[in-house]
Amino acid sequence: xxxxxxxxxxxxxxxxxxxxxxxxxxxxxxxxxxxxxxxxxxxxxxxxxxxxxxxxxxxxxxxxxxxxxxxxxxxxxxxxxxxxxxxxxxxxxxxxxxxxxxxxxxxxxxxxxxxxxxxxxxxxxxxxxxxxxxxxxxxxxxxxxxxxxxxxxxxxxxxxxxxxxxxxxxxxxxxxxxxxxxxxxxxxxxxxxxxxxxxxxxxxxxxxxxxxxxxxxxxxxxxxxxxxxxxxxxxxxxxxxxxxxxxxxxxxxxxxx
Amino acid sequence: xxxxxxxxxxxxxxxxxxxxxxxxxxxxxxxxxxxxxxxxxxxxxxxxxxxxxxxxxxxxxxxxxxxxxxxxxxxxxxxxxxxxxxxxxxxxxxxxxxxxxxxxxxxxxxxxxxxxxxxxxxxxxxxxxxxxxxxxxxxxxxxxxxxxxxxxxxxxxxxxxxxxxxxxxxxxxxxxxxxxxxxxxxxxxxxxxxxxxxxxxxxxxxxxxxxxxxxxxxxxxxxxxxxxxxxxxxxxxxxxxxxxxxxxxxxxxxxxxxxxxxxxxxxxxxxxxxxxxxxxxxxxxxxxxxxxxxxxxxxxxxxxxxxxxxxxxxxxxxxxxxxxxxx
Ligand SMILES: Nc1ncnc2c1ncn2[C@@H]1O[C@H](COP(=O)(O)OP(=O)(O)O)[C@@H](O)[C@H]1O
Ligand SMILES: [Mg+2]
Numbered sequence: 049x050x051x052x053x054x055x056x057x058x059x060x061x062x063x064x065x066x067x068x069x070x071x072x073x074x075x076x077x078x079x080x081x082x083x084x085x086x087x088x089x090x091x092x093x094x095x096x097x098x099x100x101x102x103x104x105x106x107x108x109x110x111x112x113x114x115x116x117x118x119x120x121x122x123x124x125x126x127x128x129x130x131x132x133x134x135x136x137x138x139x140x141x142x143x144x145x146x147x148x149x150x151x152x153x154x155x156x157x158x159x160x161x162x163x164x165x166x167x168x169x170x171x172x173x174x175x176x177x178x179x180x181x182x183x184x185x186x187x188x189x190x191x192x193x194x195x196x197x198x199x200x201x202x203x204x205x206x207x208x209x210x211x212x213x214x215x216x217x218x219x220x221x222x223x224x225x226x227x228x229x230x231x232x233x234x235x236x237x238x239x240x241x242x243x244x245x246x247x248x249x250x251x252x253x254x255x256x257x258x259x260x261x262x263x264x265x266x267x268x269x270x271x272x273x274x275x276x277x278x279x280x281x282x283x284x285x286x287x288x289x290x291x292x293x294x295x296x297x298x299x300x301x302x303x304x305x
Numbered sequence: 306x307x308x309x310x311x312x313x314x315x316x317x318x319x320x321x322x323x324x325x326x327x328x329x330x331x332x333x334x335x336x337x338x339x340x341x342x343x344x345x346x347x348x349x350x351x352x353x354x355x356x357x358x359x360x361x362x363x364x365x366x367x368x369x370x371x372x373x374x375x376x377x378x379x380x381x382x383x384x385x386x387x388x389x390x391x392x393x394x395x396x397x398x399x400x401x402x403x404x405x406x407x408x409x410x411x412x413x414x415x416x417x418x419x420x421x422x423x424x425x426x427x428x429x430x431x432x433x434x435x436x437x438x439x440x441x442x443x444x445x446x447x448x449x450x451x452x453x454x455x456x457x458x459x460x461x462x463x464x465x466x467x468x469x470x471x472x473x474x475x476x477x478x479x480x481x482x483x484x485x486x487x488x489x490x491x492x493x494x495x496x497x498x499x500x501x502x503x504x505x506x507x508x509x510x511x512x513x514x515x516x517x518x519x520x521x522x523x524x525x526x527x528x529x530x531x532x533x534x535x536x537x538x539x540x541x542x543x544x545x546x547x548x549x550x551x552x553x554x555x556x557x558x559x560x561x562x563x564x565x566x567x568x569x570x571x572x573x574x575x576x577x578x579x580x581x582x583x584x585x586x587x588x589x590x591x592x593x594x595x596x597x598x599x600x601x602x603x604x605x606x607x608x609x610x611x612x613x614x615x616x617x618x619x620x621x622x623x624x625x626x627x628x629x630x631x632x
Pocket of ligand 2: 354355356395472473
């Protein structure tokens with residue numbers, strides 16, 4: 049119950065801030081919508097008529113995941129960096145819930161809000177262009193959840209680094225490209241990437257949406273990789289974050305001095 | 306013993322980022338605070354007040370020593386102990402400036418796992434009590450510094466914890482708001498029976514709100530006593546004596562030998578002797594010296610001394626033999 053209240057408070061904050069900065073939010077949504085439309089329009093304009101559907105769908109899936117990864121992983125870094133310099137991070141650190149729970153709640157909250165937005169815009173774009181992607185919800189759902197959990201693990205690692213190093217803006221800029229690489233590089237090119245966070249999940253999502261593979265066609269091996277990734281990255285992320293918090297408490301790094 | 310906060314020999318060192326110098330910000334501090342007590346942590350800038358408070362509220366781990374809150378060691382059982390603590394730290398930026406007054410209260414309640422519904426009536430009470438009700442939908446960045454500080458204190462009351470720590474609660478406030486914040490703090494003490502530590506470099510604030518003060522300087526405790534006692538301590542031993550006539554050279558010599566702190570002034574109208582006694586029984590020595598020449602004593606006045614002077618004397622290490630022991 050306490051955890052639900054925590055999650056609720058963070059979703060609400062996210063929502064309030066989006067509403068309060070409506071022009072920003074609208075600009076963001078509009079950009080997103082236009083990019084979607086452009087990609088969908090691409091189906092008609094460019095490429096080989098036989099494969100263009102696939103290419104475009106491929107790009108759309110990549111783009112969505114990249115955006116999500118940025119929101120989830122990169123944004124937590126910016127938040128902590130800002131809040132530590134203001135002093136609210138210390139307030140959070142005094143919650144008996146533990147900061148890691150608050151950070152996880154924030155990761156879930158921003159994912160939740162943004163997935164709703166993405167789904168809305170995706171449907172809107174499909175309605176506008178009349179191009180309907182294969183959205184096999186039952187198959188996509190477990191893949192998405194597991195992929196997101198590994199993403200949260202990555203988010204906690206970034207959060208931990210920010211707690212200790214604070215000025216990691218430059219690193220966060222680079223991280224955008226690393227995330228892009230993880231999302232855009234196909235697994236067939238570099239099979240070892242399957243053990244990196246996100247990559248396997250995106251690959252499976254592409255198979256579902258483009259090759260129309262269903263849940264029972266996905267091998268147990270593939271699912272195992274997803275599950276292991278999710279568990280390992282999340283646990284490592286948590287452990288690392290808590291370690292960083294302890295370092296910060298020892299060295300007096302929870303606030304700017 | 307009903308000690309709510311026990312601080313045992315805590316130490317904290319910082320390493321300066323550039324020079325790599327080691328700073329002993331807190332060096333072996335111990336004190337206890339009883340339930341319902343309100344303790345003033347007093348000391349000049351850089352004395353180690355903030356560092357001490359942050360260690361008590363679990364934001365900094367002591368290098369050595371232990372802190373026990375309600376019987377729980379804050380280092381070993383941090384999250385459990387945090388249920389009993391809330392703090393208002395220095396500065397006004399520990400609020401979300403882009404949220405309204407009420408949204409801040411709700412968000413911080415939520416982060417402690419309390420639902421909006423459950424917090425609603427408490428939040429409403431606090432808004433009324435802190436006279437923020439008419440500002441509840443105002444963005445925090447539009448509030449005055451004083452109102453921000455009141456909101457920060459209100460947020461610390463949300464947790465309904467036994468212990469509240471306030472770091473420089475009146476810093477940067479104008480006189481009027483500073484006074485208002487003091488009144489609020491006093492009413493918290495009266496109405497809610499919380500155990501409170503207030504840090505300040507302003508003795509006025511401490512004298513106004515607290516019964517007892519721990520004075521620290523350069524990371525160590527200089528004094529731990531009731532404010533009343535501190536004042537008495539210095540009061541008893543400072544006298545202004547008006548004499549009927551001037552004293553002899555012999556008497557002057559003896560005075561200088563016996564009393565290191567005295568000021569003698571004599572002109573055609575009045576002869577006075579201001580004297581600080583290291584021990585109260587030394588007054589008899591003074592009388593013996595005056596008796597030598599049968600110098601008439603016209604009046605003896607106990608000098609009143611305010612807390613500020615006491616504080617300055619203690620900080621300067623004057624009369625270190627007069628330093629009080631914890632009562
Ligand atoms: N995070 C920190 N890193 C390095 N030095 C610090 C840090 N925090 C405080 N100090 C130093 O420790 C000493 C005590 O500081 P502080 O506890 O803030 O004193 P006060 O609150 O009494 O003014 C000061 O010399 C200060 O410069
Ligand atoms: Mg301070």
